[in-house]
Amino acid sequence: MKETRTQFATRLGVIATTVGSAVGLGNIWRFPYEAGVHGGGAFLLIDLFFIFIIGVPVVCAEFIIGRHTGSNIRGAFRALAPGRQWGLVSYIGLCASVMILSFYSVVAGWTMHYTVKSIGGFSGVTTPEALHAQFDAFASSDIAPTAWTLIFLAVNYLILSRGVQKGIERMSNILMPMLFVILLLFTVNSLMMPGASDGLKFLFTPNFSEITPSVVLGAMGQAFFTLSLGLGCLITYSSYFKRETPLLRTSLITAGLDTLVAILAGIIIFPAVFTFGQEPATGPKLVFEVLPSIFANMGGGAIWSTLFFLLLFLASLTSTISMAEITIAYFEEEFGMKRKKATAISIAVSMVLGTLCALSFGSLGGVKLFGMTLFNLFDYTSSNILLPIGGMIISLFVGWVLDRSIVRGELLAGGGRITGWGVSTVVFCLRWLAPVCIGLVFVYGLNIF
Ligand code: TRP
Numbered sequence: 001m002k003e004t005r006t007q008f009a010t011r012l013g014v015i016a017t018t019v020g021s022a023v024g025l026g027n028i029w030r031f032p033y034e035a036g037v038h039g040g041g042a043f044l045l046i047d048l049f050f051i052f053i054i055g056v057p058v059v060c061a062e063f064i065i066g067r068h069t070g071s072n073i074r075g076a077f078r079a080l081a082p083g084r085q086w087g088l089v090s091y092i093g094l095c096a097s098v099m100i101l102s103f104y105s106v107v108a109g110w111t112m113h114y115t116v117k118s119i120g121g122f123s124g125v126t127t128p129e130a131l132h133a134q135f136d137a138f139a140s141s142d143i144a145p146t147a148w149t150l151i152f153l154a155v156n157y158l159i160l161s162r163g164v165q166k167g168i169e170r171m172s173n174i175l176m177p178m179l180f181v182i183l184l185l186f187t188v189n190s191l192m193m194p195g196a197s198d199g200l201k202f203l204f205t206p207n208f209s210e211i212t213p214s215v216v217l218g219a220m221g222q223a224f225f226t227l228s229l230g231l232g233c234l235i236t237y238s239s240y241f242k243r244e245t246p247l248l249r250t251s252l253i254t255a256g257l258d259t260l261v262a263i264l265a266g267i268i269i270f271p272a273v274f275t276f277g278q279e280p281a282t283g284p285k286l287v288f289e290v291l292p293s294i295f296a297n298m299g300g301g302a303i304w305s306t307l308f309f310l311l312l313f314l315a316s317l318t319s320t321i322s323m324a325e326i327t328i329a330y331f332e333e334e335f336g337m338k339r340k341k342a343t344a345i346s347i348a349v350s351m352v353l354g355t356l357c358a359l360s361f362g363s364l365g366g367v368k369l370f371g372m373t374l375f376n377l378f379d380y381t382s383s384n385i386l387l388p389i390g391g392m393i394i395s396l397f398v399g400w401v402l403d404r405s406i407v408r409g410e411l412l413a414g415g416g417r418i419t420g421w422g423v424s425t426v427v428f429c430l431r432w433l434a435p436v437c438i439g440l441v442f443v444y445g446l447n448i449f
Contacts, residue, residue: 006163008240013169017318018237018254020172023179024319025107026226027262028312029287032269034222036280038215041206044266046216050223051255054437057429058229058391059251061398064410066238067247072329073232076239080402089393090330093231096386097326098346100231102353103378104323105156108316109148109358110288111309113138118295118305128276128293135288142362149354152313153347156320160328161343175314182311183264189298190267195274202273202280203266217445220438221384226258228322230387230394236326246414248422268294284375324350353378384445392438399430 008014035043069076073094077087117123125134139145159171190196224230238247269290273280276293280286295305324346331342356364360373369377398407404427411423 006240007242008169010169011245012173014241014245014250015253016172016176017169017322018234018250019257020176020315020318021228021233021237021322022226022254022258022319023176023261024315025104025111025312026222026228026319027258028265028315029107029284030225031222031262032266033282033284033286034218035203035266036270036273036286037283038218039207039210040202040270040280041204042208042210043215043219043222044203044263045206046211046219047222047262048259050220050437051227051259053429054220054391054434055223055227055229056248056251056255057426058395058434059227059234059254060247060411060426061394061430062229062232062234063238063241063247063251064398064402064407065394066235067241067243067245068406068410070239072239072333073235073326074330074334076232076235077397081397086393086397086401089390089397090232092386092390092393093233093235094327094330096231096382096390097233097323098349098353099378099382099386100225101153101320101323101346101350103357103375104316104320105149105152105350105354106145106358106361106375107284108152108313108320109145109150110139111313111316112152113144113148114288114292115306115309115313118302118309121302122292122296122305126296128278131292131296132278132289135285135292139285139288139361140365142359145361146355146358149358150351152316152320153351153354155317156324157343157347159317160321160324160347161340163339171314172318175311175318179311179315180261182307183261183268186268186294186304186308187264190269190271190294193271193275195276196271198274199270199272200267203263203270213441213444213447216441217384220388220441220445221380224387224391225383226262227255228319230390231326232390232394233322233326235394236329237322239329244414246418247411248418248426284379388438388442392435395430395434399427399432399435 008017065076065080069079071079073090074087077090081087122131122134125131228234269287270280272290272294276290278290282289291308292305295301298304327346328339328342331337331345332339357375357378360367360375365373367374372380407427408423411418411426
């Protein structure tokens, strides 16, 4: 009953949209704050392990499911495993994507606020302490952060309701290259700061005594989050891939560029943290309290900072679009809704939850579930629990249940120089390595026994 489905138009489009989904606040906001909380170098090392050894094969698994079925996540599992319980993973994906979109939009709203604020040079405030206080006052002020969250979600609606190729692809093609260039510029600037060597030492020297189960759990969650992995986002995107797209190569390029951006963000943030005497373990506000100090101390700071926050806002947008696309494709294809209606419902739900998350830095700060504010609860549960569970089910499914000829066929299609040996390695990771590692991290990290 499906008409010919839309596809990404070009090879660059495939990479730009997939990298556009992966690169976002996860790299520039979440990676530095998680690394800061979890001791820097040790966290980075484990994060890299999870990205390349566990993440890349699971990305391939999502690609295989998505391109083979050309369907939304519910439809994909129905086609591949009719009448079996595997499809339940799609509901985890749908719930988690709404949760992530909600808290993510709050932070994206902060980037919009700071884009505007930068134009005025942060109202003339320049000392790190005062800039810090300025951000705190803003984040806890209820109305402004909520308004920005809603504006951000409204922008998502405008782009998403126009459809896949026109909205998503065109935007990503321009934005992603621009973001790289500006990050490189700031990297050079940070390397010249007095705190550079302390910052780099913090980020790159793993102190093995700091590796605890919760560091490992955090790093695994970060790896899944930054790769947009585990809730079918990549199943949905790869359903728009062409037959010729080489899957393993696309997943490696995505993981490589994504990691590069996170490391650059770390090199930008940590030298500044040590230069301005800030605390690395600040948590979600870290980047927003540190970055303005960097800009305030640069020549032409107002211009740089406007450009930076603008690009960060746009990078967030290419990521949230990919999250929302999961539920939109689901409503469209499973319930035959029109694109506009499907988009409106998805965005409206996130507007309600997003408002609650925005308020959890202000009036709702005292409302705690399991000792966490709503914002932190959404962030923690979705990344550290739901995404890895989703990833585990997806890798077990592709490793054990899916017909091997489908797996081979999809991985070998489009060339990309993958051999039979490469296919076997991916399958081995999906059957054993990924499920066992994720399972172990759960048992220890969540202290199940
Ligand atoms: N990877 C994105 C980032 O790092 C966030 C993201 C987009 C995401 N789509 C997702 C996270 C799906 C989890 C699942 O900013």
